[in-house]
Amino acid sequence: MESETMTWAARAVPQTRGLHPYVPGKPVEQLLRDKGLSHAIKLASNENPYGPSPKAMEAIRHAAGEVHRYPDGDSRQLKEVLAALHGVTPAHILPGNGSNEVLELVIRTFAGPNDEVVYSQRGFIVYALAAQAAGARGIAIPEADGLAPDLQAMGQAVTANTKIVCIANPNNPTGSWIDNDRLQAFLDRLPSDIVVILDEAYYEYVMVEQGEYVPVRHPGLVLCRTFSKAYGLAGCRIGYAVADPDIVAVVNRVREPFNVSLLAQQAAVAALVDRDWVMERVALCNAERLRLESALAELGILAAPCRGNFVLLRHASAALILQRLEDQGIIPRPLGPYGMPDYLRITVGTVAENETLLTALKPILASLD
Numbered sequence: 001m002e003s004e005t006m007t008w009a010a011r012a013v014p015q016t017r018g019l020h021p022y023v024p025g026k027p028v029e030q031l032l033r034d035k036g037l038s039h040a041i042k043l044a045s046n047e048n049p050y051g052p053s054p055k056a057m058e059a060i061r062h063a064a065g066e067v068h069r070y071p072d073g074d075s076r077q078l079k080e081v082l083a084a085l086h087g088v089t090p091a092h093i094l095p096g097n098g099s100n101e102v103l104e105l106v107i108r109t110f111a112g113p114n115d116e117v118v119y120s121q122r123g124f125i126v127y128a129l130a131a132q133a134a135g136a137r138g139i140a141i142p143e144a145d146g147l148a149p150d151l152q153a154m155g156q157a158v159t160a161n162t163k164i165v166c167i168a169n170p171n172n173p174t175g176s177w178i179d180n181d182r183l184q185a186f187l188d189r190l191p192s193d194i195v196v197i198l199d200e201a202y203y204e205y206v207m208v209e210q211g212e213y214v215p216v217r218h219p220g221l222v223l224c225r226t227f228s229k230a231y232g233l234a235g236c237r238i239g240y241a242v243a244d245p246d247i248v249a250v251v252n253r254v255r256e257p258f259n260v261s262l263l264a265q266q267a268a269v270a271a272l273v274d275r276d277w278v279m280e281r282v283a284l285c286n287a288e289r290l291r292l293e294s295a296l297a298e299l300g301i302l303a304a305p306c307r308g309n310f311v312l313l314r315h316a317s318a319a320l321i322l323q324r325l326e327d328q329g330i331i332p333r334p335l336g337p338y339g340m341p342d343y344l345r346i347t348v349g350t351v352a353e354n355e356t357l358l359t360a361l362k363p364i365l366a367s368l369d
């Protein structure tokens, strides 16, 4: 036996030190239990309030009859559908247990001790967590204006040790968006042998507003998309990357054989067939986002307009606002882990949910004046 003071944390690999688990949005069940409420609205994790297309639900019901079988470890059918959508071959597609797994796999495959991973400070927090867990050095570049990635500074931070640059576009939690011309100019200045993770979890919300745009190019580009947001399949856990087949092949060496469940594969294929249904809901969310933003602006608490299915508010008493909203069964997302304690991120809900939110916010803000 080790000494009495031995802890398992001390036995773990050094990169686990100083690492804290990801803090997700508070689950509805937890709030109901904590507050003794019977109903709550979760606006904390950017899920689609309308859920998945009926075709995806039907596919899940059908797949339920097959769950005693392992899924196709190669996700062949899904890869074919996605390849057609992106105009690439199935060998370019890397499906994962949520795009989160794809991000982790790619970071773990290309960055280890002494390697650097560059991202913006208020970029999606998973990049920092995954880089540290891989034993790599995370290089967090502050935003010039507090919200949008400083592309010039990020480019300058790239050294011979840099293996990966991560960028979310639109970014969560800041909602900033970089148009593809600026993004392409940034990519053109990066070395061709580094991996560029371009995380487009909210792509559909931009696409519906301005139409399909020319994809950016870089030899090491790993374009990540998810079914968790617009497609309403967050609970199924399914996302993917589009990348050079050599990148996909080497990441395949480290992934588990059956990383994407049977339900997830079939739900995603069906959801893609029903893309028009999905995009109608996305358009509805966008209209509601604009409505929420003008209401928040009128209340003087809009931090900045966002691209994505969420809004960002800023108030010195954000923590108090959070508490009062939770008291009434409304769950926004605090941004302390991003070093943004005076901000709240609020997912666009259904029309009725957004109404409830605004009705609750007004007296709370009045009481704080």
Ligand SMILES: *Cc1c(COP(=O)(O)O)cnc(C)c1O
Pocket: 046, 097, 098, 099, 100, 101, 124, 168, 171, 172, 199, 201, 225, 226, 227, 228, 229, 234, 237, 238, 239
């Ligand atoms: C939600 C989100 C993801 C992760 O989604 P998955 O559910 O793991 O597919 C990735 N990137 C960003 C920026 C997100 O907001």
